[in-house]
Amino acid sequence: MCGIVGLFLKDKSLEPQLGSMLSQMLISLSDRGPDSAGIAIYGAPSRNEAKITIQSAKPERDFRGLDAELAKAIGAPVSIAVKSTHAVLRTAPDKVDAAREALQSIRPDARIMGAGEAVEIYKEVGLPEAVVDRFDVRSMTGTHGIGHTRMATESAVTTMGAHPFSTGADQCLVHNGSLSNHNNVRRELVREGMKFETENDTEVAAAYLSSQMAHGKNLGEALEGTLSDLDGFFTFVVGTKNGFGVVRDPIACKPAVMAETDQYVAFGSEYRALTKLPGIDNARVWEPEPATVYFWEH
Amino acid sequence: MPATKLSKAAQDQASRVFDLDVSSLRELNQALHNLTPGSNETAWEVLHPKGSHSVAVGVDQPVSIDVRGSVGYYCAGMNDGAAITVHGSAGPGVGENMMSGSIVIKGDASQYAGATGKGGLLVIEGNASSRCGISMKGIDIVVHGNIGHMSAFMAQSGNLVVLGDAGDALGDSIYEARLFVRGKVESLGADCIAKEMRPEHIELLQGLLDRAGVTGVKPSEFKRYGSARTLYNFNIDNADAY
Numbered sequence: 222m223c224g225i226v227g228l229f230l231k232d233k234s235l236e237p238q239l240g241s242m243l244s245q246m247l248i249s250l251s252d253r254g255p256d257s258a259g260i261a262i263y264g265a266p267s268r269n270e271a272k273i274t275i276q277s278a279k280p281e282r283d284f285r286g287l288d289a290e291l292a293k294a295i296g297a298p299v300s301i302a303v304k305s306t307h308a309v310l311r312t313a314p315d316k317v318d319a320a321r322e323a324l325q326s327i328r329p330d331a332r333i334m335g336a337g338e339a340v341e342i343y344k345e346v347g348l349p350e351a352v353v354d355r356f357d358v359r360s361m362t363g364t365h366g367i368g369h370t371r372m373a374t375e376s377a378v379t380t381m382g383a384h385p386f387s388t389g390a391d392q393c394l395v396h397n398g399s400l401s402n403h404n405n406v407r408r409e410l411v412r413e414g415m416k417f418e419t420e421n422d423t424e425v426a427a428a429y430l431s432s433q434m435a436h437g438k439n440l441g442e443a444l445e446g447t448l449s450d451l452d453g454f455f456t457f458v459v460g461t462k463n464g465f466g467v468v469r470d471p472i473a474c475k476p477a478v479m480a481e482t483d484q485y486v487a488f489g490s491e492y493r494a495l496t497k498l499p500g501i502d503n504a505r506v507w508e509p510e511p512a513t514v515y516f517w518e519h
Numbered sequence: 520m521p522a523t524k525l526s527k528a529a530q531d532q533a534s535r536v537f538d539l540d541v542s543s544l545r546e547l548n549q550a551l552h553n554l555t556p557g558s559n560e561t562a563w564e565v566l567h568p569k570g571s572h573s574v575a576v577g578v579d580q581p582v583s584i585d586v587r588g589s590v591g592y593y594c595a596g597m598n599d600g601a602a603i604t605v606h607g608s609a610g611p612g613v614g615e616n617m618m619s620g621s622i623v624i625k626g627d628a629s630q631y632a633g634a635t636g637k638g639g640l641l642v643i644e645g646n647a648s649s650r651c652g653i654s655m656k657g658i659d660i661v662v663h664g665n666i667g668h669m670s671a672f673m674a675q676s677g678n679l680v681v682l683g684d685a686g687d688a689l690g691d692s693i694y695e696a697r698l699f700v701r702g703k704v705e706s707l708g709a710d711c712i713a714k715e716m717r718p719e720h721i722e723l724l725q726g727l728l729d730r731a732g733v734t735g736v737k738p739s740e741f742k743r744y745g746s747a748r749t750l751y752n753f754n755i756d757n758a759d760a761y
Contacts, residue, residue, distance in 0.1 A: 473668075491570055491591055491592075491610060493569060496569040496589075506589075
């Protein structure tokens with residue numbers, strides 16, 4: 222099954238509540254996937270600094286003193302904010318690549334969840350409520366976000382196998398379904414130079430979109446490409462720095478429902494996820510058409 | 520269910536309105552399953568369904584049930600005799616395997632509405648999604664709006680009436696069900712063809728429209744579709760059509 226949610230705010234006054242709204246949406250879909258859960262939240266982007274979300278199974282060992290060591294390694298200031306097994310590092314935008322490289326040598330066991338000007342990603346094995354509590358997601362503010370609760374069908378039940386998958390700056394994707402040609406697509410992307418952390422089919426979809434956008438396509442065009450290049454069942458919900466998109470495969474077995482008001486656009490695998498959103502009773506609610514791309518940008 | 524100190528009369532009174540903010544779905548469905556022939560509890564109301572799954576499934580008594588809000592998966596599944604109205608939209612599988620009675624959805628319905636239904640009437644006042652009436656086996660379905668792709672796939676018996684448009688591959692591998700569509704059909708599936716509207720079909724369709732509360736629409740505005748019957752028995756010449 223798997224459950225996915227997404228929320229794209231149009232009304233700035235709701236931004237302080239983004240974390241709590243998204244948390245509630247995700248928790249309502251817990252029984253669609255008990256294996257792991259994750260959330261990506263886009264805060265207001267800053268021109269002066271970029272964020273790198275990292276994860277470690279041994280946070281006390283890996284995060285202590287990391288800011289100073291990393292700052293020394295890249296020759297620029299680094300700050301760290303630790304939340305349980307995750308930490309968000311902040312540094313100058315032009316130092317992100319150097320920081321990624323340095324992390325590999327000074328903290329080889331830490332994993333990079335995602336990076337960008339706006340996005341922070343938190344994901345772990347366990348039910349949505351536990352994940353939300355652990356990272357205090359309810360208190361987070363932001364402009365848009367996506368979430369996933371996983372029933373594992375492809376690859377292992379591990380932190381890295383949880384969604385969202387992020388394969389490009391400020392890009393991330395959650396997926397309900399299963400892809401049948403992911404090995405082929407992965408091989409082609411590897412040939413292009415993309416790197417993969419898992420055997421998961423969803424990571425391939427995320428990398429596919431990153432590759433398309435790296436070739437100059439916008440999010441809408443990249444999503445359009447999934448319809449011809451990816452084979453299998455999918456409902457994808459994706460986030461970019463300022464955008465939010467949805468696409469379903471042409472068969473569209475995987476459930477999806479959307480709602481739009483003047484204040485937000487929301488996505489849920491089921492209507493249950495939307496029932497507590499403000500003004501939902503008067504929202505335009507619809508089932509996204511198969512093989513049709515929907516996307517919004519700020 | 521925990522024992523209560525309410526009098527029998529008070530329990531009867533209380534059980535007719537189920538607020539799912541207060542009671543559990545299990546309690547609702549159990550109370551409906553406890554109904555016996557001749558029960559006086561003939562009118563039920565369900566509040567705050569909040570997209571719950573399996574609301575009012577397996578009801579086998581001729582009661583009326585009004586659900587005030589939108590429901591999730593499999594609402595009113597296996598209905599046998601009840602008149603169930605959802606004052607909202609319905610998720611996937613509404614009215615799956617209905618035997619008799621009626622289900623009215625005031626809003627839209629998601630995928631495979633009325634799947635495998637053997638009898639009764641399913642009315643969707645909004646739009647239905649893909650695979651509406653898949654494998655229908657005697658149910659009558661009337662959709663005021665549009666239906667999605669692969670509707671009436673492998674339909675065996677019954678009637679599907681669509682006032683709006685139908686998506687791709689309508690009636691793919693259809694057996695004997697009758698499909699009436701007023702709007703445009705994106706494409707017909709394998710072995711499904713347009714058929715002549717004879718007087719008996721006009722009469723049948725008028726009856727269905729009347730039962731579904733449709734007014735101001737004439738049967739002559741519809742086209743009929745059904746099986747070309749070339750795929751009933753395997754014939755190597757038809758292999759490409761499967």
